[in-house]
Amino acid sequence: MSKARPKKKHHLPARLNVLFFAVFILFSALILRLGMVQIVQGEEFVKELERTSNTTARIDAPRGLMYDRYGNVVVDNELELSVTYTNPSRATSSTHMLEVATELEKLIDVETDSVTDRDKQDYILLTMTEEERYELMSKEERAQFDDPSEEYRAEVDRVPESAINSLSEQDLRILAIYREMARGYANSPQRIKRGITEEEAHRLSENLDRLPGVDILRDSRRSYVYGDSFRSLFGSTGPIPREHLDYYLSRGYERSDYVGTSFLEEQYEDVLRGQKAVMESITTSHGSQTVERSVNEKLGQRGNDLVLALDMELQQKVEESIEEEMRLAGNSFILDRSAYAVMMDPRTGDILAMAGFNDPAGQDSGNYSDHIGNVTKAFAMGSAVKAASVLTGFQTGVTWPGNSFYDRPIDLPGTPIKRSYVPGGFGWVDDRKALEVSSNVYMFEIAMLMAGCHYPNNCNWNRNSINAAYDEARFNFSQFGLGTETGIDLPSTALGVDGGYQAGGNLLDLMIGQFDTYTPLQLAQYISTIANDGYRMKPRLVREIREPVSDKDEQGAVVQKFEPTVLNRIDMSDAHIQRVQQGLRDVVTGTRGTARSRFIDRPYQLAAKTGTAQVTVNEVEGNNQTFVGYAPFDNPEVAFAVVVPNVKLESRGGRQGMAQNIAQRMLDAYFDMKEERNGPEMVDSPVLEDPDTEEN
Structure with missing residues (x-):
């Protein structure tokens, strides 16, 4: 038998043993080091980490510009510097903020007009010692309060009047600064003062290292290149309104952001808002000293621009037309001296100009612009709405083209005698003649027949038939834009006042524009709809x-x-x-047309309707003068409405024909500019918005 071979012994190489030993030693060292870091040096490293702060601030970018239809900048941005204070995320004591405010007061000038008595009381409490505050109330009185906030309010009420009166001007300036600092939110720059001077900026720059939280940031505010022209309709910017705070926060805004708060600024906030710049500030401190500070900035971008339908040169001419007439009017008003005018393209809905003037009785404000009154104020418009009344009669079948009614006084039970402005009436008038001479009785006949009243022999109207006539008349009027939303691109506008269901006599008044009220813009949209062959265009800014x-x-x-x-x-x-269009042309060209004397020789072939609505203010009678129209008649390119409310009667010294005077001036300007344009006139210096005091 062969001899068995011995088995081999498997021995790990010596190199591998050395490697395992080395790994063991390294792991042991790592575990030892982790133990040292976490157990022995953990607290020290936490403190070191706390000495390094990373703050990110998002700085508002300039808002988008606004141009008129010819490329003229009408709303610009004025670049400036602002001083801000940023609260850290951790709570900052009021005492610390007051110390910063005290130092800051030495470096900048601030206004104290906004400081309230409550602010002063809070400030005095803040500067009192504990002993002084304790003396304001007894121990027994304090024991009555379970809620610290109630105890604090009681302390506020106990602040002596003498302490408030003893505050110096320096105290008030410190308080004004502290007040703004306290209004801010954590990690959000709060503006303390906008538009600091170059000297203030230099002083601040030299002292920023000892003013924690204070910084100088690039900022901007709205600049209105042509002064107050169209100013109020551009809108305002300001802090987020409290009632809209949740909405803006849900859309990524910060609490300290400024937003559009009215009219175009609010309507197009998403467009005009710029892309914020992001500033990341990393500060490393050791004890009370700043060892290292670095700032990384990501540039922002201005918001998108708006190109308006507005013609600023025409806007200025319309404003001049109104101001000139108001100057000549003198003491012609029973209430505020005011007037409103809208010019629009009936084919597109473009608002070419929209101007308003309001001089409150007994007030000398120096600025009488009231452009927003065209969309926020409503008036009885008088006979200017009669084109809608005639078309309503046609649509309901109670009258038809060429049909005539006998114009004479109408005597209904329980209603004052109703007549046209000619005491004995006009006799037989058809629809075109009714518009030409402004027959009230023709419109009364339409109203009565709609309600089932065949005056004078068979007037069988009742409450149901009268109410149905109200509904039908208002429905037809609303098709022109009267008493309903115009659709203009603004966040809110007035609808006018619906007088509801009243007596049958008031139904007659509705048909001559002396019951429901409408805004000047609604009146302009109504006449534009007729000019545009029945198509109601959405007004656009x-x-x-x-x-x-x-x-x-x-x-x-x-x-x-x-x-x-x-x-x-x-x-x-x-x-x-x-x-009806031909009837409106007859108002200018007819032998008895109510606008013939003023416009028959004008080359732009006007179609129009005059209006006078009776009003009573403080038992004094007057009227609203109105005038609507469009031109040229064969191919309308501009429609307008002019309203001059609360004018004294002629017998009492009121100036008559003011609405027509204004219309003539602005139409002449419009057609003159078709031949030659000079551009809008610059003002001496643009008007700057103050978003902290702007009435929004």
């Missing part, structure tokens, strides 16, 4: 949204273009609309 570019004389690429929008086509037939 903004035509385009464009990207921002660095050169303000140039415009960026189009982001969005707003096309003309038809809101509705009125139910009336083309033949009926054309019949």
